[in-house]
Amino acid sequence: MxxxxxxxxxxxxxxxxxxxxxxxxxxxxxxxxxPEPDFEVSERIVKLFDMLVTLPSLLKDxxxxxxxxxxxxxxxxxxxxxVECRALSNFWIHSNELIDWVFNQTIQAxxxxxxxxDESFINKFxxxxxxxxxxxxxxxxxxxxxxxxxxxxxxxxxx
Numbered sequence: 066m067x068x069x070x071x072x073x074x075x076x077x078x079x080x081x082x083x084x085x086x087x088x089x090x091x092x093x094x095x096x097x098x099x100p101e102p103d104f105e106v107s108e109r110i111v112k113l114f115d116m117l118v119t120l121p122s123l124l125k126d127x128x129x130x131x132x133x134x135x136x137x138x139x140x141x142x143x144x145x146x147x148v149e150c151r152a153l154s155n156f157w158i159h160s161n162e163l164i165d166w167v168f169n170q171t172i173q174a175x176x177x178x179x180x181x182x183d184e185s186f187i188n189k190f191x192x193x194x195x196x197x198x199x200x201x202x203x204x205x206x207x208x209x210x211x212x213x214x215x216x217x218x219x220x221x222x223x224x
Contacts, residue, residue, distance in 0.1 A: 070151050071205055073111045073139035086191045092136060093155035095171055098146040099179065107148035109183055111141045112191045113174035118167060119152040120194050121221045125163070127154040130184045138198035152198065173219070186217060 069078045076180075095118070097110060115138050131154050135186040142152040158162040177183050190213060210221050
């Protein structure tokens with residue numbers, strides 16, 4: 066049995082997936098190391114990761130079933146080296162272009178947090194981002210992506 070993961074938005078432990086079904090899925094978790102890891106900083110990184118990586122991934126990830134019981138927005142584990150973001154499936158590991166995209170977006174999220182440029186950004190968008198991810202709402206994701214890109218002068222979508 067895996068160690069449980071946490072939910073940054075609900076501030077609790079995520080329920081374990083139902084092991085009494087034949088449904089199996091694979092995660093594409095992203096491990097992020099940063100100097101002097103701190104739980105509060107990790108929580109901020111997870112929220113930015115959801116905005117810059119998980120949300121746009123809804124438009125590329127064809128697996129609409131996994132998120133029903135595993136990989137909710139804000140899923141993470143605190144690690145000695147930093148944080149493990151657990152919301153993504155493994156859709157992105159099969160393409161060098163997507164691997165590069167996840168890497169670059171992750172670096173961007175960490176830099177925003179470590180430069181303390183994230184507070185108003187998180188306050189403005191995180192609740193809506195969480196809802197769009199957890200409901201797999203691709204229409205809402207597209208709207209939020211456009212707003213986030215405009216607000217932060219970022220490019221979130223990929224080919």
